[in-house]
Structure formats: structure tokens, C-alpha cells
Amino acid sequence: MKCDLASQRRAERMMVASVETILKASAAISILVTVGVLYVLITKTFDFFEQIPPSAFFFDTVWTPLFETKRFGIWSLVTGSLLVTSVAMITAAPLGIMASIYLSEFASPKIRGLVKPLLELLAGIPTVVYGYFALTIVTPGLMKIIPHLSGFNALSPGIVMGFMLVPTVSSLCEDAMYKTPRYLKEAAYSLGARKLSTIFLVVLPYARSTIIAALFLAFARAIGETMIVAIAAGLKPNFTLDVRQPIQTMTAYIVQVSMGDTPQQSIEYLTIFAVGATLFLLTFIFHSTSKIILRSRFTVTT
């Protein structure tokens, strides 16, 4: 009897231990994913640089790996990405910040509860659908207003992406503004401040670091965004700052190569990993800056 109980206990303990091991192993898989991403990008990029000298990659502005005369200047893809991203940020930043001011400072609780989830919808639409919007509706519309706008351009996908990113900016900002301690606002009011000056001198400074973090986050998303630019920005690597011209982003280049049949280990195949590594590095910098700002902010306030 006693012996029975003891063995039962032992079995129970083993079961508990094994369950914990299984759970721990599942959690560890996410680390393996990161290791996998880094391994793939690094090894393939090394393979790439064995055939192409780094100087041809970093100090050239012409990107033509798919042509007869191959050149590998990454800068025309990077500027393409940054150009679209800039347009997106110029659209998303004012809209997102002002929308959050409206939601946290002006809107009634009822409207706030209604508009917030509706804005989140913008982030839930598949990006391929946004690409369709940009190419078939927004670009033709813009062509009527803007002379010399090419059918593929950086402007239209940038604007559409900006609208997609509004909830990315506004949900973080709105939370931070809404959390402005009541006593700070009341102190301002008691000193005779109007609502407007309270917003600019109390609420916005209070939310400042979160606003900056939200903008960094949106920037990281914009650089990594693929389908909108693959559909509406064109496939022409172009070292330019003119938003009316067709360009190609890093992401769109990877899509272009993937849609074709490039033999494995060919230089064309390796380029997508070199471009992917560049993209990864850029998004990682912006994304972690955003997270670092957010984290340090929370440790200060709580």
C-alpha cells in the first residue's frame, strides 16, 4: 500500500516534469526561428560575397543582377525603399498623431469606443488588397492631378501604405495620451490654460517618447512592407528621389526574383538573401529602437 502511494507520487512527479519540459521546448522553438533566420541570411550572404566583392555591393548605385551586364549596387533598392517609406511616414505621422489627439482629448467615450476598433480595421486588410487599391484606384486618380506621374510610382503606394500605418501610430500614441495623469491636466487648467495649450504643453510632452517609438515602429513596418510596392511601385531599380517615377524596393526585388525561375546557387538566387539581410538589418535597427524607447519609458513611469 505504502509502496503503491510512493510509486504513484513518483509517476506524478515525472509527468509534471515532462510536461514542463515539453512546454519549455515549445517556447524554445521561437529562439530556433531567430537562429534559423540569422543562419540563412548570414550564410547565403557570405556565399554572395564570395562571388561579388563587397565594394560592388556597397559603393555602386546601379542594380542589374537580372540583366546581361550585372551590377550589384544595393543603393538604388535602398533609396527605393526609403523613398516609399518617407511618403508613407509623411502621410501616417500627422494623421496618426492627430487622430490620437482627437480620440484621447476630444472624442466622447462612445465615439472613442466606436472609432478605435474601426481604425484597427485598416491594419487588418491584406496588403495585396492595398496594392490593388494603389494601382487601380489611387494611381489613376493622382495622375489627373499630378503631371508626369508614371503609371508605376513611389507616391501612390507610399500614400496608401501611410493610411495602412495610421493605426500602428495611433493605437500606441492614443494609449499614452489617454494615460496622461489627470492631476497634470487639472493643474494646467487651474492655471488658466485652455484645452489647446494643455494638449501642447502637457499631453504631448507626456506622450512624447511613446509618439517617437510609434513612429519608429511604423517606419520599420513600412520598410518591410512588400505587396503594395511590388504591385504599384514598379520593378525598375532607380537611384532617384523623384516620387513620380517607377522605383523598386528591396522587398519588391525579392518578390520579382521569386516569381521567376532562378536556379539554386546562381548569383541571382543569392542576391535575394543579400538584399534580405540588408532589409533585416534596417528593420531590426528601427524596430528595436522603438522597443527600447518604449521599455525605458515604462520603467520611468511605473
Added chain:
Amino acid sequence: MAAFSEQDFLSTANEMKEVESARVIVGITREEKNAQLVERIFRLLCLSAAFLPLLILAFLVGNTVISGLERIDLDFLTGFPSRFASKAGILPALIGTFYLMLLTTIIALPLGVASAIYLEEYAKDTWFKSLIELNVTNLAGVPSIIFGLLGLELFVRALGLGPSLVAGALTLSLLILPVMITATREALKTVPKNLREAGLALGGTKLSVTLRVVLPLAMSQIITGAILSIARAIGESAPIIVIGAATYLAFLPNGLLSEFSALPLQIFQWVERPQADFVENASGAIVVLLAILAIFNLSAAWLRHHKEKSRGSL
């Protein structure tokens, strides 16, 4: 980064006093009127910033739905891709998306829930836990196309799965894993600590408390999170393009290792065609995709609502 410090506050207060004294000197009425006007204009600007994106979205979606609905009929839903836009259908893409959804749920849900249970219920505050947390945060920021590159090298080539349904589902699972983990953790956090302690006090083991107390209470929210994560996977195109999914499939996927297509991919392929008829096809496929996503989002919203109600009765 400093939050609002006392010093900031004092300088703000000084600025405000100056404004106040200026107001007294100039005379209040005109100042007041101007200030009111400025405030109203600003309010209007902020209001339009909140509603403009919604109106534009409504316009774009409305436009697409109108042209898409005209295209949708039974032949479109049950047809195969074709060189002729008017004969082309979306069945292989639709079935592909359905299988992807199913497989991704089977792969990502247990992994995500198990990881979240480990992090919330089991893990002590060690370096391992913070490493996983940091890692999950960072993975969430990796562009989806990079997951495609991982899937291409790992699943398609190294494991030799080819551009198959299961390779696609595995890639999408890894992509939504961080979202799934975060959502499940949030769900587990809503279960009050005293219920766990009550379970343990009654002699339950950590496992039985987790299975019988924590999970049932967090279940509806876990499912809500899972639905939204899967919805994200369904809408993704970039990663499955990179692993080499087919854009033109004349048969239905018939097994884990079968080639596959998916709705977003079909849309992409049609949008890229210069002919207006194919673009119209794209709008039809978009309507179907948005309808599927709407079902997902509405059921998530319904679950959330349902839960709030049942909680009120508790």
C-alpha cells in the same frame, strides 16, 4: 527617455502664467474669441484625421466590392485559372487558402499556447525567460518576406518539402507564432491569481490547475487571439510567393506535399496583368478574401462580446 518630470511641469506652469498675464494686458474678449476659433479649427483637423482614413478605406473597399460582386458567380467560385479572364475561376486558390488555414492552425496553435503557458505559468524569472521574451518581441518585427526566405531555405530546400502546402503552412506558422504567443499570454494574464492559489490550496498540481482552472477561464480569449492570428496568415502573400507557391494551378491540392496556390497569390497574379478583365477578376477574388476575413473578425468580436457578457453574470 524621461517621462513628464517635475521640472518640465514647473516650466510649463511658468509659460502658462505668462500667457495669463498677457491675456490680462491685451484685454480678454478678443483674445478669447481668437483662441476659441483656433481651438475649434484644431479640433476639426484632429477629427478629420481620425475619420479621413476610415472614409477613404470605405471608398476604396466600396469601389472594389461593387466591381467585384459583378464578377462573382458560381463559375468564378468553382472554376480553374484560365488564359481567358472571363473563364478563370478561383477554386484552387480558395481550397489552397482553406488548407493553409487548417494546417497553420494545427501547427501554430499548440506551439503558441504551449509557449505562452510556459512563459506565464511555469517559467521563473531567469535569463532564459527574458531571452525568449526579447526574442518574441523581435520576431514580431521581422518583415514577413524574411520568413519566406527562411521557409525557402529550411522547409523547401533543406527538408526537401518543395514548394508544397505543408512548407507554406510551416512558414506561415512561424510568421504568426509571436502574435499567437503574445495574444495567449494576454489571455492567461486575465485569470485572477487567487483562483490559481485556490486550486493549489485544494491540492491541485500546477498542471491540473493550469488545465482545469486557468485554461477554461482564458479559453475564449485564447480562441479570439488565435482567430485573429490565423486571419493574418490567410492575408499574407509575400512569404508564400518567396517559397515558390504556384500562381497558376490547374488542379486542386491533394495532399500535404502537393503544390498549392492561395487567394492573395491569385489576386497578385491577376492585378499584375495589364488587361482590364483580369483586374476585374482580381476585384472578385478580393471580395471573397475580404468576406472570409470579415467572418473571422466578426466571430472574434462575437466571442469577445459573449465573454464580457458571461463575465458580467459571474
